[in-house]
Amino acid sequence: MKRLLSGNEAFARGSWEAGVTVASGYPGTPSTEITETFAKFPGVYAEWAPNEKVALDTAIGAAYAGQRAFCTMKHVGLNVAADALFAAAMTGVEGGLVIVSADDPGMHSSQNEQDNRQYARFARIPCLDPADSQEAHDFALVAYNISEQFDTPVLFRMTTRVCHTTSPVEVNEQRLQPRPTIKFPRNPPKYVMMPANARKRHVIIETRIQELAQFAEAFSGNQVEMRSRELGIITGGIAYQYAREVFPDASVLKLGMVYPLPVKLIRRFAEQVEKLIVLEELDPFIEDQVRLMGIELYKPLDAAISYPNTKTIFPVTGELNPAIVRLSAEKANLLPPASQKASMSQTALDLPARPPVLCPGCPHRGTFYVLHKLGLPINGDIGCYTLGITPPLNAIDTCGCMGEGIGVAHGAAIAGDQERHIAVIGDSTFFHTGIPALMNVAYNKSNVITIIMDNRVTGMTGHQENPGTGRTLQQKETTEVNIEQLVRALGIEKVRTVEAYDVDTIEKTLKEWLKTEEPAVLITQEECALLPSARQRWMPLAVTDKCNGCTVCFRIGCPAILKSDELDPKYNRPLAKIDPLLCTGCEICAQVCPRDAILFRNQIKPIAQEPVFSE
Amino acid sequence: MMNFPLINPLKQPVNILLVGVGGQGTILASNILAELGLRLGLDVKQAEIHGMSQRGGSVVSHLRWGEKVFSPIIPPGEADILLAFEKLEAARFSDHLRPGGIALINDHSINPMTVSAGLVEYPDHAQIQGILNHVTGHIYWINGLKIAEELGNTRTANVVLLGALSSLMTIDPTDWATVIQARLSAKVIEINLKAFQTGRQALRN
Structure with a gap:
């Protein structure tokens, strides 16, 4: 019987059926529900790690130990985990290892829209790109086999509209037997990447990616759908859905594996159609490779291929949707111009915006009120407290990526900036990448004032456990990091924990510290107002x-x-x-x-x- | 009161755009519609954006029923029904409605920060009606919150709206009841079924 699953739930289900026993991840929209869903299946271990790199190292260790494992993160998380990704690409694995990157075209809740298919090419590993929940489920089952057959981690790239779209999925009731425990490998030439070994491994992984390209020729996830021969579309992932919606009569080569590509299959398809185009979201990832194969793609008469953006028909920025695809196709003379209907854009609606704001009762609000009054440069971080930027608080001046604020504040301070720099960071983000940055402030002695907004949970992604909550993802009681003690251990002497709702104490403390030149850390503590215990x-x-x-x-x-x-x-x-x-x-x-x-x-x-x- | 034939999802693809404000139960209503489509043997796609602020931001959920559904997103101008939990959001997403489509709107306003901070004015009822009239004449208002209050539980307002929506379609009420019961916890089923029935009658009066 079919059941409704989101892409995230479907991947988790498929992985459970594949006999995966270990999952580690760091929460990040749109990936979070994968590991949350998996954690509830019987016979599995699932955890939130402090950051994506730790999560990936954990999954790699489980795969070295012979178990099937996966690791989840949002696209920018893979930047944090990239070192581990490239290491595992070199060593290969024992048990199947799948790395999920949940990309966010359109930046619904992200700071950029990087196209992580590029990581597969960069690290010489295969990349699967499901188009809906059924494929997220089915490809999950296949991915662990590919990983084991070719001795490689597999990049499983999803996007917001696949992760967060619910559709019917045929699942298997049976779970494959998890792999037996093995003796941990003692195989230094394969698993110790010192230069002499790594040089040999590099040759091996270049051969491996060629073998994978052969495999791609017959891979069932790469499918030709012949309809009219007038137009052929090479597509993959969510873009397949838009191709079918906008060009119902066109022939389609649907790529479930977007790296490496099946050269012969693509050539055969190209020969059978009159006009050939590539329809993909964001980067010309498939398009450039197809051109490198020497295959001619249709381009509109007046369009020049403009290096370095080589996309000629569809936009390189933003999320696609059927309307954008249709409009682009009309401009490229692939479709006749539409009737008036499409151009009936609203009569310049001047409606009040409803931007995201700090919730009523948010424990971060009081601190931002004080910071706004102080008027100092504030280096922010990624989390609910980024919303300190919203008017009338206007209390964030820089914010680029996780763990960044403390380092940026330190850099500005040592560069001799005349103003005193403030860094704000949340509890989970502090554990993520804030700790080394604060260690640097203490070690290299800048006068940065860091505010750790400890709301006792990972908030913005919807209340996940972290090392400060005293509970694990699977709801086991555990050690709770004492942030104040940790900060002292890093070498910061001026440390104070205050109640986040105590506006007066926050203001007085900061004003007092501004008279000194030492690094200082203020921990504002109060649980998120939306937690069930706070709601009471x-x-x-x-x-x-x-x-x-x-x-x-x-x-x-x-x-x-x-x-x-x-x-x-x-x-x-x-x-x-x-x-x-x-x-x-x-x-x-x-x-x-x-x-x-x-x-x-x-x-x-x-x-x-x-x-x-x-x- | 309805001057168009009832919508029959077994005969035609149906696109419903649900819009509201974080915390209004919009997503739950959308989940119920998705389950209903599956129960009717249709292909279903339901897509929404969440993340960023938990309470107070705009919420949009795309719900598509059909024999085969490809895109999870309903493009502007192609929603058959706009189910709005909040008036301003109804106006904001009116461009998603196809000309002559149905707007079913909860007669309830929630001020965004920009309004409560006094930076801009919340449009009045006539302005919102005017914006919608631009696209369609089929505009139905229902006071879901007031009905839910009278029933004794304001949290059922989303199901009141589903009841009203059901009166625009040919789907058997027992199918609705089955999916509502399957989706909610036992202790609130009775009041929600009552909310559904009341909503279902509301547009007929």
Whole structure:
């Protein structure tokens, strides 16, 4: 019987059926649900590692030990894990090893849209690119076989629309027997990559990728669908769906394995069609390789192949969708110009935007309110606290990748920047890559003030466990990292942990530290307001008639504080009001109100409160 | 009140765009529709974007039923039904509706930060109606939150909307009930089935 699964769930299911026993990953949209789903199957071990490199090393170790294993991350996570990826590409494995890279074309929740198919070519490993949930499931089963047959890690590249689209999947009820335990290999020529061994291995992996190209010729995931011979489309991954939607009559060569490519299959397909195009999202990854094969691709009359972007028909940036594909095809004379319908874009809608914001009750809000007032350069990091950039807080000045903020602040400080630099980072990100950067601040003695916003969970990806939570992914009690002790052990002497809702103490501490020149670390601690334990304490506050519309409470940027229709009689300014459905009672507004017009929790009679909707 | 034939998903592909604000139960409603499609023997694709802020951001879910569904995304101008949990989001995504398609809108507004901070004004009801009128005459308003409140549980507003949606289609109510029961926890099934029934009657009155 078919069941509805997202691409992420389908990959996890397929991997379980393939007898995988070990999974490690680091949360990151759109990959997170893979390892979460897998963790719930019987007879498996699954974990969140502190970062992607550690996760991949873990999966590699399990594969060396003869078990089937996978490792998950979002596309940018593979940058962090790249060292391990290239190492495993050189050594090969015993048990099958699959590395999932969940790419994010369109950057729905990412800082870039790098095309990680490129990593497969770079590291000389095969890359599978499923087009829907059924393929995510089926290719998972195949991937471990390929890995073992060719002694190579396999890159399993998914994209947001495959990861987060739910569709019917035929699954197997039976699970393959997990591989037997073996004696850990004592095979230094293969597993110790010192130069003399590595030189020999490099020759082997170049041969391996040629053998894989042969394998690709007959691989069942590479399929020719002959329809009209007028137009032939080479495509793979999610772009296949758009090809079928927009060109229902065209012949299609659908590539389930996008590296290495099946040269003969592509040539045969090219010979059978009049016009040949490549339809793929982001980089001209297939397109360039096809050109290198000396195969002629259709190009619009007026189009020149413009190096270094060699895409001639479809855009190299952004996520594709049927409308973009259709429009590009019309411009390239592949389709007749559409009727008026498509050009009926909305009459320049000037509607209020609804950008993501720090949630009501967010424990990061008070710190950003203080930082905004201080006006110092703030080097941010990747997580909910990146939203400190949103108005009216406007309290992030740089943010590029995980763990970056502390290092950038240090660099600016030692370069002699006249302003005192602040770095903000979350608990999970601190564990991820913040620790070495802070060690550098302490070791090389810059005056960076680091704020670790410890909300007791990995927040933005939807509440995952981390080394600070005292629980594992599979809900086992475990050691809980004490951040303050860890920071001291790195060599930072000025360290203070404060309650994240205590605006006054945060402000006083930072102002005091600004008078000194030492590195310092402030840990603002309070659990995320959306955690079930925090929800139990939700209690809406209220504004009294002492409010005169002074607007100070609006400056904390809380969605629960609204401008009411009522005006202050003296100043004619709108008074503040609190939305009881949104307010959690964090009291930050009550603390900043200069007229004590907002009641604190202990001034309010508690009423039972439940959230309006639930997902 | 309905001046068009009921939609029969067994006879025609159906694209439904669900839009709302994080925390409104939009995704759950979309999940129920996906299960319903599978139960009817259709191919189904359901796609949504999540990530970034957990509460308060725009939420969009694409739901497609058909004999064979390729793209998970409904392109602008091709949604048969726009099911909006919030008025401003209805206006924002009106360009996704095909001309003459159906807009079913929860008569409820949630101010975005840009509005509550006083930077911009929330459009009034007539403006939103005007934007939608540009695309279609089939606009149906329902006060899902008020109905849910009267039923005694505001969290059922999303299922009230599904009930209203069901009255626009030929699908047997028992199929709806089956998937709703399968998707929800035992203790809230009864109230949600009541919410569904009330929503189903709401557009007929």
